[in-house]
Amino acid sequence: MIVRRQVVALVGSAGTVGLWLVVLAFAGSAGVADAAEDDAGAWSAHPRLLLDGQDIETLSQRVADGLWAERWAAYRDDVDQRLARSVELPLRGGNWSHNYVCPDHGARLQLGRRIGTWEWEHHCPAGRHVLLGDTSQARLDFDGNAIMGVHLDYAKLLVDAGVLYQVTRDRRYAEQSRDILLAYAGKYLSYDRHDNRGQPKGGGRVASQSLTEASWLILMAQGADLIWETLDDQQRREVEVRLFRPALDEIILLAKLGIHNIQCRHNAAIGLVGFLLGDENLVRIAIDDPVRGFRQQILQGVRDDGMWFEGASGYHFFTIEGLWPLAEAARHCEIDLYDARFKSMFDGPLTLAMPDLKLPNFNDSGTVALTARADLYELAHARWRDARYLPLVAAGRRSGNLALWFGAAELPVGQVATDRGSRNSPASGYAILERGAGDQATWLCVKYGPHGGGHGHNDKNHFVLYSRGAVLMPDAGTHAYGSPLHASWDKTSLAHNTLVVDQRSQAQAEGRCLAFGAAGGADFAITDAGDIYPDVRFVRTVTLLNENVVIVVDQVRADRERILDLACHFEGTWKELPDGQPWTPPDAPGYRHIADATTRVNATGVTLSTSLDDNQETTITLAGDEPTEIITGTGVGASTAERVPLMIIRRKARETAFVWAVALDGRSVTLQTHEVRDADSQPISAATATALTIRSGPRCWSLLVNPDKQSVQVRLPQGDWSCSEPFAVRVCSDNSD
Helix, strand or coil, X not given: CHHHHHHHHHHHHHCCHHHHHHHHHHHHHHCHHHHHHHHHHHCCCCCCCCCCHHHHHHHHHHCCCHHHHHHHHHHXXXXXXXXXXXXXXXXXXXXXXXXCECCXXXXXXXXEEEEECCEEEEEECCCCEEEECCCCCHHHCHHHHHHHHHHHHHHHHHHHHHHHHHHHCCHHHHHHHHHHHHHHHHHHHHCCCECCCCCCCCCECCCCCHHHHHHHHHHHHXXXXXXXXXXXXXXXXXXXXXXXXXXXXXXXXXXXXXXXXXXXXXXXXXXXXXXHHCCHHHHHHHHHCCCCXXXXXXXXXXXXXXXECCCCHHHHHHHHHHHHHHHHHHHHCCCCCCCHHHHHHHHHHHHHCCCCCEECCCCCCCCEEHHHHHHHHHHHHHHHCCHHHHHHHHHCCCCCHHHHHHCCCCCXXXXXXXXXXCEEECCCCEEEEEECCHHHXXXXXXXXXXXXXXXXXXXXXXXXXXXXXXXXXXXXXXXXXXXXXXXXXXXXXXXXXXEEXXXXXXXXXXXXXXXXXXXXCEXXXXXECCCCCCCEEEEEEEEECXXXXXXXXXXXXXEEEEEEEEEEECCCEEECCCCCEECCCCCCCCHHHCEEEEEEEECCCEEEEEECCCCCEEXXXXXXCCCEEXXXXXXXXXXXXXXXXXXXXXXXXXXXXXXXXXXXXXXXXXXXXXXXXXCCCCEECCCCCEXXXXXXXXXXXXXXXXXXXXXXXXXXXXXXXXXXCCEEEEECCCCCC
16 A cells, blocks of 8 residues: 555656656556555455446346347447457547637538548538648647547447457457557557647646546546456556556646536546546545535535536536446445435436427537437436336437446336426526427426526526427527637527627626416416626516417616617528618627628517428517617527527617517417506506506407516506506406317
């Protein structure tokens, strides 16, 4: 034990290839690995990271016949093909994935044919042109991105070949895995340190950042563990001292991020190396560090509704993918990390999901299909046996590696009831209104909660609208971080369905839900955006009258007259826009990306329409209660070449209420606002309380939006209405179908 700890101290202070070789010689026959193994007395024998002896026995029995035998044969054939190529490691480390974008269109590039030694063509799907890599600038080093893919492929192959060795006991797989592992042990310290900008500082050796270095190291540790028994003492020492220890001491242990998705990957790399080498101190750091360990990530990073605090669907599952390898290794060593709060990370997405089982692309995320994460739910079902996961497991066709390694041999038969309908999640700040059945239901989610840290967007009271199998009012989502669109469009308030004041984005803020529920057959949510601008209050009320009609009342109050822009984005194309004058956008974040803009002023209300490819029509109606400028054009889609219909409803006012409707069945909707008076019969500003009547075909409703719960009076054609509720509905006709 003393020998091992002295070696670690020397390594941590050196960071040069020469001293690493001295350390290796110093370890000698009393060796680092031998001493480390003394710590593992309470742990199971190798393998003990990805799989243990019981897992291997279960897997061997399952793949002996039937459907799993076919999948095992396909798995083995794939590994055999990958192993047929000789091990040829890249000459350098890889580039940051977010640099793999077209500098002209901001679109993610696609790998083309190989044209030389570690050189490829790279295709832009937006501009339909071919780019070549340029190593002089990290943002143009596209070959470096392909090289990073090669490094990750070798790590995955090490794992897969190791699994095959454990099940088949065919030493060819162990030998080929050993070739990969020892090749990296001999090469790792020769790779130059480099960061995402190509600078020789920070970053990693195999990768340009500690995150990707950790992701790669997790796989390398899992693979090494699967063939550990086939290595001799000298080979184990080489792997430890030339690869695993320097990767931790030089890169991963030095990068401390607190509660963060990246730290979860760091913890997994630290803990897996600890379990591999029998280093209990590394395991304690990974699991029980009081600031950033696994337990603290789960306790502090997971909100009470099960969603990861960064508020991005993609990062939610990215975090899970960083957590489970450590939880699984710990389980094999009799440490239980599969607690209820970790389980809630699998439950939360089921509540947030749209009717088609996709998660909205809030914050720095694309849209996430839960069916594409079915393999993770294979592991979740194996650990918790929750029947709610079964539909996702079945939807994934059980074709992933986690299904093969951990999945139940047979799934229970029968349908699992899903409890949908409207629901509110104050922990993450999602108010969801939903009507209808299956993937044809109407679903609307207002995003009002915490900002989401560095991956948050400035978009309080923004919402996404889905109906009849399609998103109709989208979120901007995110482009690659290396794309200029990420800062100048994705994160701006204008790129979302929310309020922009004086053509500047909202500040980071946390809103709150003032009221949520159902009244008069309508579902509603009233949310306050919080401190998005100094001396500005923005309260949004969204009402789902039925599957076809959405009513939005946006009440705004400011300290002085401001430019109030209500941004609305729609999928599809504009349909028969009314005449307007050309409009030149200001050179401001978000606005500068508007194209084909026209404007018109209207004081009597306006109705516009968009249509999707399948002729599904969405109609937007604005109440005509005060002069309003209607600006229409297009915003940015997946790239600058893809355009999305954009409407800005603009008023210059100190206080106002935007009253508008979205009809999803193509029918026209009429809106009429009414004067609201207080208990002394004095008029009340619409920014404080708003009353309106909605007509859609033969149907008619009167709504009162009164977020401050004042005692108010409204004179309607059918009689006076007194109320102090934050939201109320009166049906003014027979609304039955």
